[in-house]
Amino acid sequence: MPVHSDMPMPDAPTPPSSSEVLVKIEALHKKFGNNHVLRGVDMEIRRGEVVVLIGPSGSGKSTLLRCINFLEEPTSGYITVGGVTVKCGSHGKTYRDAVHDVRMKCGMVFQEFNLFPHKSVTENIIEAPLIVKRQKKEAALEKARILLERVGLSDRADYFPSQISGGQKQRVAIARAMAMDPELMLFDEPTSALDPELIGEVLNVMKGLAQDGMTMIVVTHEMSFARDVADRVIFIDEGLFLEDEQPDTLFYHPQHERTRQFLRHILPGRDQERLEDETAGRELPE
Amino acid sequence: MKERPGAIALVLAFALLFCSAVAVVVPALALAQEGTPEIRGVSPNPESTRTTWGGDTVLVNFRPNGATIDPDACELYINGERQEATAAVRAISQATATVIFTWPESLPGGEYDFRAVLATTEGVTVEREWSFNSEGQGSGRSLISFQVMQDWFWFIARGAIVTVELTVISIVFASILALFGALGRLSRKMSYRQAWAKYQSWGYLARMTLGRIPYWIATFYTSLFRGTPLLLQIIVIYTVTPQFIQYFGLPDKYNPPAFWSGVAALSLNYGAYLTEVFRAGIQAVPKGQSEAAWALGMNSWQTEKRIVLPQAFKIVIPAVGNDFIALIKDTSLVSVITVEELLRRSQLAGAATYNPLSTLLVAAAFYWALTIFFSFWQAKLERRMERDRARA
Numbered sequence: 001m002p003v004h005s006d007m008p009m010p011d012a013p014t015p016p017s018s019s020e021v022l023v024k025i026e027a028l029h030k031k032f033g034n035n036h037v038l039r040g041v042d043m044e045i046r047r048g049e050v051v052v053l054i055g056p057s058g059s060g061k062s063t064l065l066r067c068i069n070f071l072e073e074p075t076s077g078y079i080t081v082g083g084v085t086v087k088c089g090s091h092g093k094t095y096r097d098a099v100h101d102v103r104m105k106c107g108m109v110f111q112e113f114n115l116f117p118h119k120s121v122t123e124n125i126i127e128a129p130l131i132v133k134r135q136k137k138e139a140a141l142e143k144a145r146i147l148l149e150r151v152g153l154s155d156r157a158d159y160f161p162s163q164i165s166g167g168q169k170q171r172v173a174i175a176r177a178m179a180m181d182p183e184l185m186l187f188d189e190p191t192s193a194l195d196p197e198l199i200g201e202v203l204n205v206m207k208g209l210a211q212d213g214m215t216m217i218v219v220t221h222e223m224s225f226a227r228d229v230a231d232r233v234i235f236i237d238e239g240l241f242l243e244d245e246q247p248d249t250l251f252y253h254p255q256h257e258r259t260r261q262f263l264r265h266i267l268p269g270r271d272q273e274r275l276e277d278e279t280a281g282r283e284l285p286e
Numbered sequence: 287m288k289e290r291p292g293a294i295a296l297v298l299a300f301a302l303l304f305c306s307a308v309a310v311v312v313p314a315l316a317l318a319q320e321g322t323p324e325i326r327g328v329s330p331n332p333e334s335t336r337t338t339w340g341g342d343t344v345l346v347n348f349r350p351n352g353a354t355i356d357p358d359a360c361e362l363y364i365n366g367e368r369q370e371a372t373a374a375v376r377a378i379s380q381a382t383a384t385v386i387f388t389w390p391e392s393l394p395g396g397e398y399d400f401r402a403v404l405a406t407t408e409g410v411t412v413e414r415e416w417s418f419n420s421e422g423q424g425s426g427r428s429l430i431s432f433q434v435m436q437d438w439f440w441f442i443a444r445g446a447i448v449t450v451e452l453t454v455i456s457i458v459f460a461s462i463l464a465l466f467g468a469l470g471r472l473s474r475k476m477s478y479r480q481a482w483a484k485y486q487s488w489g490y491l492a493r494m495t496l497g498r499i500p501y502w503i504a505t506f507y508t509s510l511f512r513g514t515p516l517l518l519q520i521i522v523i524y525t526v527t528p529q530f531i532q533y534f535g536l537p538d539k540y541n542p543p544a545f546w547s548g549v550a551a552l553s554l555n556y557g558a559y560l561t562e563v564f565r566a567g568i569q570a571v572p573k574g575q576s577e578a579a580w581a582l583g584m585n586s587w588q589t590e591k592r593i594v595l596p597q598a599f600k601i602v603i604p605a606v607g608n609d610f611i612a613l614i615k616d617t618s619l620v621s622v623i624t625v626e627e628l629l630r631r632s633q634l635a636g637a638a639t640y641n642p643l644s645t646l647l648v649a650a651a652f653y654w655a656l657t658i659f660f661s662f663w664q665a666k667l668e669r670r671m672e673r674d675r676a677r678a
Contacts, residue, residue, distance in 0.1 A: 071577050075484075089485070091485055091490055100585070103580065110574060110578065114577065116578070118596050127592065128582035133583075173578075180582060
C-alpha cells in the first residue's frame with residue numbers, strides 16, 4: 001500500500017489488525033526555512049512491528065525519525081504514540097507535556113552514540129531512570145545489570161565511554177534507551193559510524209530486541225538487516241513515502257524507477273542480480 | 287585506571303582558605319585600646335643587623351588606634367638629655383603612621399640611649415626606650431637596600447595575602463556571575479521573525495519577550511563591563527556606593543569597605559569575560575549530548591545540570607585558570623581605592639623608607655612567585671584533564 005499524498009488521509013477505517021496501532025502519523029510536514037523536508041507523511045505502525053526506513057541522502061528519513069520524538073519540531077501534522085497525540089506546530093504547556101509523554105514512550109539510538117562521556121557505562125544507563133523516573137538506585141542498578149548482560153557487556157559496567165569500542169558504545173546506548181522501558185525504539189543509522197567488523201554485534205542486539213517483540217523504527221543502510229528482520233520497509237524520497245512494502249516485495253519487485261535506482265546502488269551483489277532479473281523488461285514509473 | 291579525585295587540589299584549596307581566614311581574623315583579634323597609640327618599631331633599630339645611623343633622624347612607627355598625635359608635644363631624649371628636634375607625623379595608612387624627629391646637626395658614631403615620648407591631642411602619652419650602637423653615617427643611601435627589604439618583608443607579605451584573598455574571592459563570584467551570564471546569553475533560541483513564521487501568535491511573542499529578558503540583561507552586562515576600563519569600574523563602585531547609601535538614607539556603617547568594593551568590581555569585570563568563556567564552553571558540548579538527554583525524557587534544566595554543564599566545566603578549566611593568573615595581577619588596580627594589597631603595601635613601605643625601589647621589587651617578586659605557583663597548579667590540572675580525555 002504505497003502512501004504518497006500531500007493531503008491528510010481521509011478518515012479511512014484502518015484495516016482490521018490483530019494488534020493495536022502504536023504509532024500513528026498524520027499529514028506530517030517539516031520545513032527547514034524554505035526547505036520542505038517532509039511533505040505530508042502518513043503512517044501507522046502496530047505494536048511489535050519492525051519498520052525500516054530507507055532512502056537516498058536528504059530524503060527526510062532521519063528527519064522523520066527525529067520528528068517522532070520531537071528532537072525536530074514538525075511544522076504541522078499529528079503524531080500519536082501509545083495513545084498520546086501531539087498536534088505539531090502548537091506551543092504551550094499542554095504541548096510540552098504531550099511531547100514529554102511521547103518521549104517517555106520512545107527510546108532513541110543515535111548514529112554518534114551520544115553516550116555521556118563523564119559518566120561510566122552503568123551511570124549512563126541509570127541516569128534517566130534516577131533523574132526522570134525517580135527510581136530507587138538499587139532498582140535502577142539491578143535493571144542496568146540485566147540490560148548490560150543482555151547486550152553482552154557485563155564486564156564493561158565500570159568503564160567510561162572513551163575506554164570501549166564503537167560497537168560496545170552503541171550497545172550501551174541501546175541498553176541506556178531500554179532502561180526507560182520504552183514502547184517504541186527509534187534507531188537513527190545505528191551502525192553508520194562503526195567499523196565494518198563491529199556492525200554485526202550491534203545488529204545482533206537489535207535482532208534480539210525485534211525477536212522479543214519490541215516495536216522498532218530503524219533508519220539504516222544495512223539491507224541485510226532490513227531483509228532479515230523488518231516487517232515492512234519504507235522507501236522515502238523527497239519527503240514522501242514512495243513505497244511501503246514487505247522487504248522481499250520492495251527489494252525485488254519495486255513499483256518505482258526511483259526505488260530501483262536507489263536499490264541498485266545499495267543492495268549487496270547477490271540481491272542486486274536478483275533485482276535485475278525480477279524487474280527485467282518492466283517499465284517502472286518514475 | 288580510576289584517578290584519586292584531586293586530593294592535592296583539595297589540600298591547596300584548604301590552605302588558601304586557611305591563609306585567608308588567618309589574614310582576616312588576626313588583625314581583628316589585635317583589637318587594641320581605643321585612643322592609646324601603640325609603638326611598633328623605631329629607627330635606628332637595635333633589632334636589625336644594620337649598624338650605621340645618619341645621626342640626624344629618629345623614626346617612631348606606631349599604630350594610632352584612633353588617636354591623633356600632637357607633634358609639638360612629642361619629645362625625644364638622647365642619653366638622658368632632651369634633644370632639640372622638630373617632630374612631624376607622617377601617616378602611612380589608617381593602621382600605621384610614623385613620627386619623624388629631625389635636627390640640623392648630625393651626631394657622630396657611638397653608643398646612644400634613646401627615649402621617645404609620643405603624646406596625643408588628648409594628652410595620652412606612650413614612650414619607648416632603646417639603645418643603639420652606631421658606627422657612624424655609613425656610605426650614604428643605596429638605591430636598593432636589602433635592609434629595607436628585610437625590615438618590610440612581612441609588612442608587604444601581609445599585602446600578598448590580601449591579594450590572594452581578592453583573587454580567590456573574586457574568581458569565585460565571577461564564575462557564579464559568568465554561569466548565569468552564559469545561561470542568559472544562550473537563552474535566546476530563535477528570532478522574532480522565526481517565531482512569527484512558526485506560530486503566528488501574538489501571545490507567543492509576548493511570552494517570548496518575557497523569556498528574553500535574561501538574554502538582554504546578560505548581553506547588556508557583558509557589553510558594559512567589557513566595554514569600560516577595569517580601573518574606572520573600581521573607582522566608580524568605590525565612590526558611588528556610599529553616595530547611593532546616603533541617597534537612600536541608610537547609615538554610613540553600611541558603606542562597604544574598600545576591600546569589598548574592590549571584590550565587587552573585579553568580580554563584575556571578570557564575570558563579564560568569563561561569561562563569554564562559559565558560553566563558548568557550553569556551546570562546545572556536542573548537540574548530540576542534549577539530544578540524547580531529551581530523548582531520555584530529561585527536561586531542559588536536568589539536561590543542563592546533569593549533562594551539559596559538567597562537560598562544559600571541564601572544557602573551560604584552562605581558560606578560567608588563565609583568567610585567574612591575569613586576575614592576580616589585576617588586583618593591583620584596587621590599590622587606588624586604599625585596599626592594602628601587595629602593591630599598595632609596597633608603596634607605603636617605599637614611602638616610609640624613602641626607598642621605593644626596594645619595596646616595589648619585593649612586591650614584584652611576590653606577584654611573580656604567585657603567578658608561577660598558580661601556573662604550576664594550572665598546568666598540572668590541565669595535564670590531568672588531557673590524560674582523562676586521552677583514556678581510550
